[in-house]
Amino acid sequence: MTDLIITGVGGQGIVLTSKLIAAAAMEKGYDVMSAETIGMAQKGGSVVSCLRIGNAIKAPMFPKGSADILIGFEPAETVRMLPYLKKGGTVILNTHPIMPVTAALTGGSYSGSDMVHYLESLDIRLVSLDADKLCREAGSPKVLNMIMLGAAVNSGVLPFTLDDAEAVMRKTVKPQFAEMNAKALRCAVTA
Amino acid sequence: MHKEFLMGNAAIALGAIAAGLDTVSGYPGTPSSEVLETVAKHNDGHIYAEWSVNEKAGMELAAGAAYCGAYSMVTMKQVGLNVASDPLMSLAYIGVKGAMVVMVADDPGPISSQTEQDTRTFAAFSKLPCFDPSTVQEAYWMIGEAFEYSAKYGTPVLFRPTTRVCHAYASIDVLDRDEYKTHENGGFVKDKRWVIFPQLSYNSHIAIEKRNRELGSVFSGYKRNVLTHGTLSRNGKRLGIAAGGISYAYVSECIESRGHVPALLKVSTPFPFPEKLAVDFLSSVDEVLCLEELDPVIERELVFLCGKYHLDTVIRGKYTDDAVLAGENSADYTKETVCRFCGYDVALPAALPQSPELPKRPPVLCAGCPHRASFYAVKRAMKVEKAVFCGDIGCYTLGNAMPLDMVDTCLCMGAGVNIAQGIGRIEPDTKCFAFVGDSTFFASAVTGVINGVYNQADMVLVVLDNSTTAMTGHQPHPGTGRTMMGEVVEKVDIESVLRGAGVTVVETVDPFDLAHAIEVVRQTAEKKGVKAIIFRSPCAVLIKPSKPLAIDKSRCTECKNCIRQLGCPGLVLDDEGRAMIEPALCTGCGLCAQVCPAHCIGGAGND
Incomplete structure (x- = not known):
């Protein structure tokens, strides 16, 4: 059984990433359960997707200390969900912070690098990437989820390959965006 | 049969279609809305689907369809059931000719509701059978079974998933179209049975009470009410857990790899309660922990049965403060509570070092709303x-x-x-x-x-x-x-x-x-x-945004009036602490330009 947490901020493509992972795992013959917690979901809120891959899953959500891998699209949201990671688990981290939409009003801004340093100080397997920078290089902010998915697959924790991920991606996205996404899927590997 | 990755609400919709659904009505409300939307999306044209003006209208429409022998469903959230309760309370006495499922989604937490109302309690109040699925797959099969019981007993039935079933996704077995059930409707036949009058209600009341007694016994044999015997004792007392809904899923996962496990009673029909099965359970144990969300429905029934059958089994739960009184039962909470009751090692993960303070991301009105x-x-x-x-x-x-x-x-x-x-x-x-x-x-x-x-x-x-x-x-x-x-x-x-x-x-x-x-x-x-x-003015999410505005920094007096007056997520502070417009969020609505005392907000490109 592989337990995953995918987290970030509304609008980053977390739900789609969760669906692609589910589809790729199902292609390999696994059962999948997932649950999204998006609260009173507006753009800019915290989004968490729990995903479980295996063959005897009973519930869509799992207790703290269980996740094999945490895919964090945003540093503060990654730290927020860290209690769910199992000891020595893998964290895929986009180091680019997103300030809360209310930060200007409440002064609730924070330092992204503080979050990154905190994560670096822990006994975890941390794969950091500035995925927003990689997005700019790829020419579209919309491929953020592909970059993060590629890095997650590349970590070896998920039970499928980059080719498998690419195959389900091609079934999901519009044909004109397939090449750009395929490239983004592999950019964390080559970066 | 084939596999699909489905949201719980989509599974309920497809299960209803497979059972022979003819009509669906309802009013939107989280976490129920996707059921009706999925039916509409998969409608081959033979199903009538409508968003009704409110839940009462939807309930009455579904009743009318079921009077004709149709299989109808009405969907809503738990507080919507209050709006529809007038027709429902009377419909319980009238009954239906075809089949009718009242799909009411409950919202423990509450995550996006006014209250933590429990439809299982409403089932007992309205005297209507109630089905409570614990997983997405179970919801798919159970909605079909709900239609079968409704048709067999000529009564509307309640189907009550909670948020974690409605909004979970799972790869589940679903029927192929050629495996779907069909039925004859027969049409509306004029009869005094459709007109509620005191004498009819008196007779119906007796029939309903007798039917529910019978159902209590029938449901003891319903395959989704399950008694699993256990081997776990503590201090000489044989232990058991009674659970329903998502709590059952968490409990069974928590005990699966343990050497000695408690007896486990899964209650999928909280009303009428599967009495015989529950008495078998109670007779086999000395102490019971009830894990359920919202009201102590299972717990109350077990306490009642202990009195009725003179059993000295101890029932623990919300009444004894062994279970929380409100909110959802998370996987964490359930694990800790089960481990404490069973004497298992909880094995809590090691505490992490203190993290930097985390930002809050409260829900706000969208930019351009x-x-x-x-x-x-x-x-x-x-x-x-x-x-x-x-x-x-x-x-x-x-x-x-x-x-x-x-x-x-x-x-x-x-x-x-x-x-x-x-x-x-x-x-x-x-x-x-x-x-x-x-x-x-x-x-x-x-x-x-x-x-x-x-x-x-x-x-x-x-x-x-x-x-x-x-x-x-x-x-x-x-x-x-x-x-x-x-x-x-x-x-x-x-x-x-x-x-x-x-x-x-x-x-x-x-x-x-x-x-x-x-x-x-x-x-x-x-x-x-x-x-x-x-x-x-149309919802900002539904229209193509205008060009984003920008602040002319040469004229900005740094009063921050735009930010303080409006609280728009598109207005942010730049690296120097000055107001700026985030072009990715701004819809160009122009409200801030009318608020700015220095008149320095305008079309993009002026800075």
């Missing part, structure tokens, strides 16, 4: 007046947040318009406003308006007309001119409805024309009687 402009116009117009702002249910409840702070009350669907009248009766020197969205207006505020006109109330009704049901995922309603069958129809015009009800002052205003909007509010509030202002 017309409600922000409407609230702001009223706020400015009433700045020096004594005024009360009654809110209602929808995105616009978020108007309570700072800096707008424009929602003084919020109770339930459509309540604001009557609460404003009540406040006005006691505080006649107060300007009483009621804000209501367009969908809520049709659902349940129209009667309040008529009440105010008839009783000569003094109030201002503000209809926030964004031409959709935004909060629950943009469902159509009578004012949108679209139906769930894909037809384009004549819109029901809010202004005409108001004038027809006797409201003589009805002003329709674009809230983004700020100066005009403020003036209209000021003038309207001065008039006597029930007055209405319709702020009409």
Whole structure:
């Protein structure tokens, strides 16, 4: 059984990433359960997707200390969900912070690098990437989820390959965006 | 049969279609809305699907269809059941000819609801059978079984998933189209049985009580009520756990790899309670922990059965403070509680070092949301007046947040318009406003308006007309001119409805024309009687945004008025702490440009 947490901020493509992972795992013959917690979901809120891959899953959500891998699209949201990671688990981290939409009003801004340093100080397997920078290089902010998915697959924790991920991606996205996404899927590997 | 990765609500919809669904009606409400939407999406044309004007209308329509022998379903959230309870309570006495499932989604937490109402308790109150699935796969099969029991016993039945079943996804087995069930409807046959009268109700009451006794015994053999014997004892006492819904899924996962496990009673029909099965369970154990969300329904039944059968089994749960009184049972909470009861090692993960302070990301009105402009116009117009702002249910409840702070009350669907009248009766020197969205207006505020006109109330009704049901995922309603069958129809015009009800002052205003909007509010509030202002501007999510605006930094005085007045997520601070517009979020609505005292906000490219 592989337990995953995918987290970030509304609008980053977390739900789609969760669906692609589910589809790729199902292609390999696994059962999948997932649950999204998006609260009173507006753009800019915290989004968490729990995903479980295996063959005897009973519930869509799992207790703290269980996740094999945490895919964090945003540093503060990654730290927020860290209690769910199992000891020595893998964290895929986009180091680019997103300030809360209310930060200007409440002064609730924070330092992204503080979050990154905190994560670096822990006994975890941390794969950091500035995925927003990689997005700019790829020419579209919309491929953020592909970059993060590629890095997650590349970590070896998920039970499928980059080719498998690419195959389900091609079934999901519009044909004109397939090449750009395929490239983004592999950019964390080559970066 | 094949596998699909489905949301719980989609599984319920497809399970209902496979059972032979003919008609679905309902009113949107989290976490129930996707059921009806999925039926509409998979409709091959033979199913009639509608978003009804409210839950009561949906319930009655489904009843009428089932009187004809159809298989009907009505969907809603738990508080919606209160709106539909009048027809439901009587329908329980009348019964149906075909089959009828009342799909009511409960929301432990609550995550996006006013209350933690438990439909299982409503089932006992209305004397109707209730089905409670614990997983997405189970929900798929159980909705079909709910239709079968409904048809067999000629009664509407309740089907009650919770948020974690409704909104979970799972790869599940689903039937192929050629495996779907069919049935004959037979049509409506005139008969005295369809007309509720005291004598009929007296006879029905007896029949219902006898039927429910029978069902209690039938459900003891229902395959989804399960008793698993255990081997776990502690201090010489044999232990058992009783659970339902998602809590059952968490419990079974928590005990699966343990050497000795407690006896486990899974209750999938909380009403009528599977009495014989439960007595077998109670007789096999000395101490029971009940894990369920919302009301202690299973716990109450077990305590009752211990009394009825003179059993000395100890029942632990909410009544004994061994289980939490409110909120959802998370995987963490369930694991800890089960381990403590069973004497298992909890094995809590090691605490992490203190992390840097985490930012809060509260829900806010979207950038470009017309409600922000409407609230702001009223706020400015009433700045020096004594005024009360009654809110209602929808995105616009978020108007309570700072800096707008424009929602003084919020109770339930459509309540604001009557609460404003009540406040006005006691505080006649107060300007009483009621804000209501367009969908809520049709659902349940129209009667309040008529009440105010008839009783000569003094109030201002503000209809926030964004031409959709935004909060629950943009469902159509009578004012949108679209139906769930894909037809384009004549819109029901809010202004005409108001004038027809006797409201003589009805002003329709674009809230983004700020100066005009403020003036209209000021003038309207001065008039006597029930007055209405319709702020009409489409939901920002549904329209193509205009070009983002920008702040001309050479003229910006750094007063930050734009940020402090409006609280728009598109207005942020730059690296130097000065206000700037985030182009990715700005929809170009232009409200901040009208608020800026230095007039330095304009079209992009001026900085």
